Amino acid sequence: MKRTAYYNAVPQVQDQWPIRKALTLSDVDITHPFLTLSRQQVETHIVVYMTPQQQAHLRSEGQLGLNAQDDDTGDMYVMKLKWRGSYYNLIGKWGKVVRGKGLDVGQEIKLRWFNGCLHFSVPQQQVVPTPVARMVAAPLVQDHWPIRKVLTSSDVDPNHPFLPLPRKSVEEHILVHWVPQERERLRKEEQVSINARDYDTGDNHGMKLKWRGNYYNLIGKWGNIIRHKGLGVGQEIRIRWTNNCLYFSVPEERYVATASGHDNWPVKKALTLSDVDTNHPFLTLPGKAVEDHILFYWTPQAREQLRNEHQVGINARDDDTGDVYVMKLKWRGSYYNLIGKWGKIIREKRLHVGREIRVRWDNGYLVFSVPQ
Numbered sequence: 001m002k003r004t005a006y007y008n009a010v011p012q013v014q015d016q017w018p019i020r021k022a023l024t025l026s027d028v029d030i031t032h033p034f035l036t037l038s039r040q041q042v043e044t045h046i047v048v049y050m051t052p053q054q055q056a057h058l059r060s061e062g063q064l065g066l067n068a069q070d071d072d073t074g075d076m077y078v079m080k081l082k083w084r085g086s087y088y089n090l091i092g093k094w095g096k097v098v099r100g101k102g103l104d105v106g107q108e109i110k111l112r113w114f115n116g117c118l119h120f121s122v123p124q125q126q127v128v129p130t131p132v133a134r135m136v137a138a139p140l141v142q143d144h145w146p147i148r149k150v151l152t153s154s155d156v157d158p159n160h161p162f163l164p165l166p167r168k169s170v171e172e173h174i175l176v177h178w179v180p181q182e183r184e185r186l187r188k189e190e191q192v193s194i195n196a197r198d199y200d201t202g203d204n205h206g207m208k209l210k211w212r213g214n215y216y217n218l219i220g221k222w223g224n225i226i227r228h229k230g231l232g233v234g235q236e237i238r239i240r241w242t243n244n245c246l247y248f249s250v251p252e253e254r255y256v257a258t259a260s261g262h263d264n265w266p267v268k269k270a271l272t273l274s275d276v277d278t279n280h281p282f283l284t285l286p287g288k289a290v291e292d293h294i295l296f297y298w299t300p301q302a303r304e305q306l307r308n309e310h311q312v313g314i315n316a317r318d319d320d321t322g323d324v325y326v327m328k329l330k331w332r333g334s335y336y337n338l339i340g341k342w343g344k345i346i347r348e349k350r351l352h353v354g355r356e357i358r359v360r361w362d363n364g365y366l367v368f369s370v371p372q
Contacts, residue, residue: 017110017121018045022149022166025214028103033095034082035109038150038234042081042088043272046113048354055353058083059273068118070097079118083273086153086233090118105214106166108148145238145249146173156231156334161223162210165239170209170216174241186211191219198225199249207246218246230287232334265358265369266293276351281343282330285359290329290336294361306331311339318345319369329366338366 019041021027027035047055050064058064063082068090069075079092097103101122110121147169149155155163175183186192191210196218197203207220225231229250238249267289269275275283295303306312311330316338317323327340345351349370358369 017112019111020148021109021111022147022169023103023105023107023109023122024149024152024164024166025105027109028098028105030095030098033091033098035090035094036152037088037090037111039085039087039274040234040272041150043274043353044270046081046111046118047273048270049113050353052352055273059277066118067116068093068120070101071119071121072101072123075100081118085274104168106168106172145240147239149237149239151231151233151235151237151250153233155237156226156233158223158226161219161226163218163222163237164212164215165218167213167215174209174239174246177241193220194246195244196221196246196248198229199247200229200251203228209246230334232287265360267359269357269359271351271353271355271357273353275357276346276353278343278346281339281346283338283342283357284332285336285338287333287335294329294359294366297361314366315364316341316366316368318349319367320349320371324365327366 019037021037024036026032047058050058054064058081063080065078065080068077068079070077077093077097079090079094082089082091103109103122107122110123112119147165149163149165154160175186178186182192186209191208193206193208196205196207198205205221205225207218207222210217210219231237231250235250238251240247267285269285272284274280295306298306302312306329311328314327314329316325316327318325325341325345327338327342330337330339351357351370355370358371360367
């Protein structure tokens with residue numbers, strides 16, 4: 001079954017930027033100016049620090065006015081954060097920011113919430129050209145990935161499988177390592193076959209890099225990679241070129257499983273805005289955590305039923321109160337939803353964004369707890 005990633009909240013300090021994104025073509029399009037941000041990151045690192053009134057307004061109205069400060073210049077803007085369901089848009093003065101800072105595809109924007117204000121920074125990148133005659137591929141190290149991108153819904157659509165990459169990033173970090181004849185062939189034929197290697201698994205793939213003007217598409221076996229790795233919206237893919245091969249990695253976010261025992265809660269999650277929405281009540285749980293710590297204890301027949309029917313009825317027990325609920329676990333591909341009586345649980349336990357829910361499987365029950 002497919003897997004997904006989820007984010008861990010990081011303590012806020014002044015020089016820390018928990019949200020980072022390589023700007024895409026739509027992010028810097030001044031004819032329709034908005035900055036798209038991952039739902040999971042926004043709710044984990046921004047919404048959780050808002051006041052309850054701001055959270056309620058964002059939930060009911062679908063957007064919220066806020067102050068945004070450019071930490072590079074000190075300029076302040078009145079902007080809006082708009083909830084789009086699976087992602088958020090930052091709108092208002094974004095077009096002015098794009099023009100004023102001369103933003104381009106591939107630049108990295110950093111964001112954080114601090115003292116009731118959204119802060120952002122797009123530091124200037126210093127690119128040092130390397131003479132072609134002395135070009136040497138640097139050793140591949142796990143934390144050195146010059147191209148990073150948060151996957152969007154179109155990136156993980158297996159029906160139209162391709163991965164768009166910013167032109168500037170590809171030309172600075174991939175094509176710069178090619179000989180002039182290879183670059184010219186890409187320009188003339190618009191696509192070139194390349195070797196690609198999954199750094200996480202060691203699998204090799206024959207793929208193609210296709211020139212699309214302002215960006216490049218990685219095509220060929222991308223659909224297989226989506227399915228085999230269970231890629232989902234909001235995961236970060238990292239890319240680099242070395243030893244005449246395109247390496248990519250989609251590392252799984254880490255979670256810590258404690259030693260087994262009655263107080264063992266291997267699945268822990270900070271509740272997001274969608275998790276506490278009583279109009280559409282469901283709890284989203286990461287695929288890997290569910291498969292490692294819940295489905296692992298099921299019979300093969302139960303797992304097969306979930307795979308075939310995409311949902312299975314289960315018994316759930318509130319460890320805080322002892323209440324038992326008849327619910328359903330629904331497979332959504334790269335994640336799972338807990339549905340049924342979740343809206344009732346939200347109201348009775350008065351759940352809100354940022355509270356931590358803990359989950360485990362115990363003697364045929366999905367047991368959960370939201371400690372005070």
